[in-house]
Every structure is written in structure tokens, then in C-alpha cells.
Amino acid sequence: MDKETWSRRRFIGQAGIGVATAMTAGALESLAGVTLTYPNDGKLALLGGKAIREGKSWPAWPHVDxxxxxxxxxxxxxxxxxxxxxxxxxxxxxxxxxxxxxxxxxxxxxxxxxxxxxxxxxxxxxxxxxxxxxxxxxxxxxxxxxxxxxxxxxxxxxxxxxxxxxxxxxxxxxxxxxxxxxxxxxxxxxxxxxxxxxxxxxxxxxxxxxxxxxxxxxxxxxxxxxxxxxxxxxxxxxxxxxxxxxxxxxxxxxxxxxxxxxxxxxxxxxxxxxxxxxxxxxxxxxxxxxxxxxxDEAKSRFETRDANAKYLSEKLMAIPGLTPQKQYEGTESGSYYNYAMKYDSEEFGGVDRAQFLKAIQAEGVPFTSYIREGLHRAPWVDTILNQQVYKRFYTEQRLRSYRESMNLPKCDEITDRTLVAFWGSAVLLGGREDMDDIVNAVTKVYENRSSLKSV
The missing domain is CATH 3.40.640.10 (Type I PLP-dependent aspartate aminotransferase-like (Major domain))
Incomplete structure (x- = not known):
């Protein structure tokens, strides 16, 4: 996406949410309508700038009282x-x-x-x-x-x-x-x-x-x-x-x-x-x-996580290259053990997921790739195929076809390239300022994506 297109989308996003377009020194309005304050020139923390969440902590979990x-x-x-x-x-x-x-x-x-x-x-x-x-x-x-x-x-x-x-x-x-x-x-x-x-x-x-x-x-x-x-x-x-x-x-x-x-x-x-x-x-x-x-408080915590996740999804949907996890028709609420998104490196100027994650984490936001490989690629598959109990109860042809079926390209794409997430049990118990920090960090990395390509 070129600079002109990005600016136009950003303006439309702001207008749709009713955000004032007046700019102040050192501050920008993110596409998602959250005020983004850049320290100094907005340099990424990964490259020596000040982090969005410097000196802040996330809620503790598990909860003890x-x-x-x-x-x-x-x-x-x-x-x-x-x-x-x-x-x-x-x-x-x-x-x-x-x-x-x-x-x-x-x-x-x-x-x-x-x-x-x-x-x-x-x-x-x-x-x-x-x-x-x-x-x-x-x-x-x-x-x-x-x-x-x-x-x-x-x-x-x-x-x-x-x-x-x-x-x-x-x-x-x-x-x-x-x-x-x-x-x-x-x-x-x-x-x-x-x-x-x-x-x-x-x-x-x-x-x-x-x-x-x-x-x-x-x-x-x-x-x-x-x-x-x-x-x-x-x-x-x-x-x-x-x-x-x-x-x-x-x-x-x-x-x-x-x-x-x-x-x-x-x-x-x-x-x-x-x-x-x-x-x-x-x-x-x-x-x-x-x-x-x-x-007694489990349901209210669930409602807090669900509300914060809905707020994040509304904001992040406006940012190119990061799409919240698809929900099927009829989904009313979610527990959000993790809040997950699909990452599109092309929208981030060719920056691969690993580099994106480093940049986000440096801003103090704990994004990860979550599960690093699908279980179809793990050693247990060969282990059971060599066990007598499986050879006894499944035909040789079935075990051979089973081994051949462990080609799951969409799962590989998710684990290797596209999925980013953060742990929701703790993070989603934060306040709206915490959620805005997540949006701000994503926006900051997006707007500075060109500087990541040379790192």
C-alpha cells in the first residue's frame, strides 16, 4: 500500500470514528482513532526509540486474593x-x-x-x-x-x-x-x-x-x-x-x-x-x-476480556495487514485465552513476521507466534506408526495413507508465517488505556515499517 493510499484510508478511518483531525506537536491520530503520542520523532523502540509501554506492566495472572x-x-x-x-x-x-x-x-x-x-x-x-x-x-x-x-x-x-x-x-x-x-x-x-x-x-x-x-x-x-x-x-x-x-x-x-x-x-x-x-x-x-x-468473579472477568477483545477488533480492523481471528456466524462471545490475528507481511512492506514481532515486543506489547509448529510435524507420528499396537489394529495401507496425510499446508502457513497472538488471560484484564497501547504499538510499527527492512 503506497503512502497516498494509506493517508486516505487513515483520514477516512478517523472521520468515521469522529476523531478530530487537528494535529499537535509530537502527536498523531492512529487509523483506529486512538491518540498516538510519539516520543521525540516516533523512532521504533527496536531501533533505539522510547517504547509505547515503557515502565508499564500488565495485570498479573493467575489472580490471588x-x-x-x-x-x-x-x-x-x-x-x-x-x-x-x-x-x-x-x-x-x-x-x-x-x-x-x-x-x-x-x-x-x-x-x-x-x-x-x-x-x-x-x-x-x-x-x-x-x-x-x-x-x-x-x-x-x-x-x-x-x-x-x-x-x-x-x-x-x-x-x-x-x-x-x-x-x-x-x-x-x-x-x-x-x-x-x-x-x-x-x-x-x-x-x-x-x-x-x-x-x-x-x-x-x-x-x-x-x-x-x-x-x-x-x-x-x-x-x-x-x-x-x-x-x-x-x-x-x-x-x-x-x-x-x-x-x-x-x-x-x-x-x-x-x-x-x-x-x-x-x-x-x-x-x-x-x-x-x-x-x-x-x-x-x-x-x-x-x-x-x-x-464468583470468573464470569465478570470473562466479560471484561470479551469486551476488551471486541474493542481491539474494532480498532485493529482499520489497520492494514493485521486481521483479527475470524469468527463464525452466530459467535456471541469468546473467552480469549489468546487474542489472535493474521499477519500479512506484504501490507507491512515485506517485513516478515519475526521482525514484526521483535518490533512490537520492543514497544512493550507481548505478541508472539504462539504454537510454533503443527502437531502433524511432531515426532509422535513416527513413534506410533512403529508401535505394534497400531500395526495390529490398523492395516499397513491405512498407516501408510495416514503418514501421507500429514501434509497440511494451511496449518503450516499459520504456524510459520501468518499467526500473531498475545496471551489474553492476563492482558485482556487491563483497562482501555492498555488496549489503546496495543493499537498504538501496531500503528507505530506500521508507520515505521520501512525502517525495519534494513535491520
């Missing part, structure tokens, strides 16, 4: 540290409270989000010889949960604008052995559940939602996590609701949820009968205490 501490002390003094010691303990209390907040009929707490996903796979009797379609762009816990039951995780390519599973690719990879689809609500925004549920219904498949990053997100009038057959959440320390490690399975089908309870309780049902295969995935009472200590 007297309420959280008192819950831990109370649990310690009680001597009831395992959920099996009390039917009214912190874990059981949390399960009831969380299902009420999420909007599910039932909840079973686990020791992590990965354990929650693994519980679902096992509870739905998915095992050797079966296939589960899921995303290559996720934490390895998603894949690990499928591998733990010795099923085959089938990875398919993404929508390059939403970073979510492409439903067309999902349908192409369904085989007679496919038992379930595991969509990942990556970054905390809903996947294309309308299409995914339609595909699942057409082919008679189960749907396990990996909503580990997405508590309270809503899509087409429904909370994420209860759209499919089962949904899973994570309470790891970086998540929007945190207890160090922890997770939960939610659902509305009582029979399925009872199977989930039995699986996570090392195969023992609520009646105390040892009924099936199951690891011990129980959440402990200290994790339940920490969660109960912050649950």
Missing part, C-alpha cells in the same frame, strides 16, 4: 484433601457450581484438561482400531487424550482465517473407522459447530468439544462445551479459570456423564463397583478450593 487463600487454609485445616472423603467437599461443590455457570446438566472434575479429554474418549468406548478427527493446531494434550486409548488421531487442515478445523476437510477424512470428531475452540473462540454437528449427524459420529480454552464462550445461543455430546475444560495455571492443574467434563446426557465419572474414578462407579477400565483422574480438594475461591 484473600478469598482464594482462605479457601486453601480452610481445606488444609479440614483434613479432607481427597474428594472421596466428602460428598460435600470442594470438588463436588465446584462441579455443581461450574455446571450451573456453564449451562450444563452435569459436570465431572478431573486433574487436568488433558485428563478430561482422555476421560471422554475412554467413556465413549473409543479405542484401538477407531479414529478421531481433530486439529493439528492445538496443545498436545488434545492428541495425547486420543493416543492414551490407542485410537488414531486423524489431523486435518484448517481454515486459514479462523485457525479452526475446516469442516470440508473433516468430511473428506471420514472413514468406516471414524468414531468421533474433536473440534478445538482454539484461542477461546467457537469452532464452526453448525457445520461440524451437521457432519456428525450425517455420518453418525460423536462430538467431543475441546473447550479447554473457552469457558463461557457462546455460539448460536448455546454455551460452548454443551453443543456436542461432551465438552472439556482446563484450569491449568495460564487458563481463564485457574488452579495450577485441573479440568472438567460437562454434558447433558446423564448416562454418558456417569461413564465419565466411572472412568476418572479408576473404573469404580458412584455405587462403588469396579466396573470398567479407568485411570485415576480425580481432582483433589485443594484444586477445588482454589477454583471455588475465584469462581
Amino acid at each position: 484473600d478469598n482464594v487463600i482462605s479457601k486453601i487454609v480452610e481445606t488444609t485445616k479440614s483434613g479432607k484433601w481427597s474428594r472421596i472423603q466428602s460428598a460435600q467437599g470442594t470438588v463436588a461443590t465446584f462441579e455443581k457450581a461450574f455446571s450451573g455457570l456453564i449451562g450444563s446438566d452435569f459436570c465431572v472434575a478431573t486433574g487436568s484438561g488433558t485428563q478430561a479429554l482422555s476421560t471422554c474418549v475412554e467413556a465413549l468406548n473409543i479405542g484401538p482400531g477407531d479414529e478421531v478427527i481433530t486439529s493439528p493446531y492445538t496443545d498436545f494434550g488434545t492428541i495425547s487424550a486420543i493416543l492414551t486409548s490407542r485410537a488414531l488421531p486423524v489431523l486435518v487442515d484448517l481454515d486459514s482465517e479462523s485457525f479452526q478445523l475446516d469442516p470440508d476437510e473433516v468430511e473428506k477424512h471420514i472413514t468406516p473407522n471414524t468414531k468421533a470428531i474433536m473440534p478445538v475452540h482454539i484461542m477461546g473462540l467457537p469452532a464452526n459447530m453448525e457445520r461440524i454437528m451437521a457432519i456428525a449427524k450425517k455420518h453418525g459420529l460423536l462430538v467431543i468439544e475441546d473447550a479447554c480454552q473457552a469457558p463461557f464462550s457462546r455460539y448460536q445461543g448455546k454455551p460452548v462445551g454443551v453443543i456436542g455430546d461432551l465438552g472439556c475444560f482446563s484450569f491449568q495455571a495460564s487458563k481463564a479459570i485457574a488452579c495450577g492443574e485441573g479440568g472438567a467434563v460437562v454434558g447433558n446426557n446423564q448416562a454418558m456423564m456417569e461413564e465419565c465419572f466411572t472412568v476418572q474414578n479408576r473404573g469404580a462407579s458412584r455405587a462403588g463397583k469396579n466396573e470398567r477400565i479407568g485411570p485415576k483422574y480425580r481432582m483433589n480438594e485443594f484444586e477445588g478450593a482454589i477454583l471455588m475461591g475465584q469462581l
Whole structure:
């Protein structure tokens, strides 16, 4: 984009937002309508200038206050540290409270989000010889949960604008052995559940939602996590609701949820009968205490993050070369574990993503590339293909075609060139001045993009 076009777009953007066009010494109006004050001549911090956020800090996360501490002390003094010691303990209390907040009929707490996903796979009797379609762009816990039951995780390519599973690719990879689809609500925004549920219904498949990053997100009038057959959440320390490690399975089908309870309780049902295969995935009472200590404010924090993300999207959409993550029709709100964007190096004058990230980070704004490579490029693929259990339950032809299917160009484009993001759990709890700093940093880097090409 040439200088004249940029100036025209900038003026139109200002006029549309109602920003005064008068200029003052040392100050400019950003395209997004946020007053941008440049120290001195506006030199990039990477090149020796003063950073936009010099001397400022972001909100701390996880949040610790007297309420959280008192819950831990109370649990310690009680001597009831395992959920099996009390039917009214912190874990059981949390399960009831969380299902009420999420909007599910039932909840079973686990020791992590990965354990929650693994519980679902096992509870739905998915095992050797079966296939589960899921995303290559996720934490390895998603894949690990499928591998733990010795099923085959089938990875398919993404929508390059939403970073979510492409439903067309999902349908192409369904085989007679496919038992379930595991969509990942990556970054905390809903996947294309309308299409995914339609595909699942057409082919008679189960749907396990990996909503580990997405508590309270809503899509087409429904909370994420209860759209499919089962949904899973994570309470790891970086998540929007945190207890160090922890997770939960939610659902509305009582029979399925009872199977989930039995699986996570090392195969023992609520009646105390040892009924099936199951690891011990129980959440402990200290994790339940920490969660109960912050649950009262969890929804309001979600609303703060969602409102700040919406504000950022409105502003950043006006800046060339940085497009907020695409949201599917019917998306009402997002948890924003990460706030993600698609970076276009051409709009930034040919500056590659790595150099852009260095420039933004120098301004005090913590953009990263997030996941550095898709899981289809990780060593686990060759590991399982050489294991006897997979050779026994999958034909040689199927394993060969599986290896050949690990060519996912859109995912590669996202990880290698286009995605930039920042951690939302903490940053999006900031005030509007903090959000304006993000917009200002992007604008400053854009307006000085030509100086980056020689660095």
C-alpha cells in the first residue's frame, strides 16, 4: 500500500470514528482513532526509540486474593484433601457450581484438561482400531487424550482465517473407522459447530468439544462445551479459570456423564463397583478450593476480556495487514485465552513476521507466534506408526495413507508465517488505556515499517 493510499484510508478511518483531525506537536491520530503520542520523532523502540509501554506492566495472572487463600487454609485445616472423603467437599461443590455457570446438566472434575479429554474418549468406548478427527493446531494434550486409548488421531487442515478445523476437510477424512470428531475452540473462540454437528449427524459420529480454552464462550445461543455430546475444560495455571492443574467434563446426557465419572474414578462407579477400565483422574480438594475461591468473579472477568477483545477488533480492523481471528456466524462471545490475528507481511512492506514481532515486543506489547509448529510435524507420528499396537489394529495401507496425510499446508502457513497472538488471560484484564497501547504499538510499527527492512 503506497503512502497516498494509506493517508486516505487513515483520514477516512478517523472521520468515521469522529476523531478530530487537528494535529499537535509530537502527536498523531492512529487509523483506529486512538491518540498516538510519539516520543521525540516516533523512532521504533527496536531501533533505539522510547517504547509505547515503557515502565508499564500488565495485570498479573493467575489472580490471588484473600478469598482464594482462605479457601486453601480452610481445606488444609479440614483434613479432607481427597474428594472421596466428602460428598460435600470442594470438588463436588465446584462441579455443581461450574455446571450451573456453564449451562450444563452435569459436570465431572478431573486433574487436568488433558485428563478430561482422555476421560471422554475412554467413556465413549473409543479405542484401538477407531479414529478421531481433530486439529493439528492445538496443545498436545488434545492428541495425547486420543493416543492414551490407542485410537488414531486423524489431523486435518484448517481454515486459514479462523485457525479452526475446516469442516470440508473433516468430511473428506471420514472413514468406516471414524468414531468421533474433536473440534478445538482454539484461542477461546467457537469452532464452526453448525457445520461440524451437521457432519456428525450425517455420518453418525460423536462430538467431543475441546473447550479447554473457552469457558463461557457462546455460539448460536448455546454455551460452548454443551453443543456436542461432551465438552472439556482446563484450569491449568495460564487458563481463564485457574488452579495450577485441573479440568472438567460437562454434558447433558446423564448416562454418558456417569461413564465419565466411572472412568476418572479408576473404573469404580458412584455405587462403588469396579466396573470398567479407568485411570485415576480425580481432582483433589485443594484444586477445588482454589477454583471455588475465584469462581464468583470468573464470569465478570470473562466479560471484561470479551469486551476488551471486541474493542481491539474494532480498532485493529482499520489497520492494514493485521486481521483479527475470524469468527463464525452466530459467535456471541469468546473467552480469549489468546487474542489472535493474521499477519500479512506484504501490507507491512515485506517485513516478515519475526521482525514484526521483535518490533512490537520492543514497544512493550507481548505478541508472539504462539504454537510454533503443527502437531502433524511432531515426532509422535513416527513413534506410533512403529508401535505394534497400531500395526495390529490398523492395516499397513491405512498407516501408510495416514503418514501421507500429514501434509497440511494451511496449518503450516499459520504456524510459520501468518499467526500473531498475545496471551489474553492476563492482558485482556487491563483497562482501555492498555488496549489503546496495543493499537498504538501496531500503528507505530506500521508507520515505521520501512525502517525495519534494513535491520
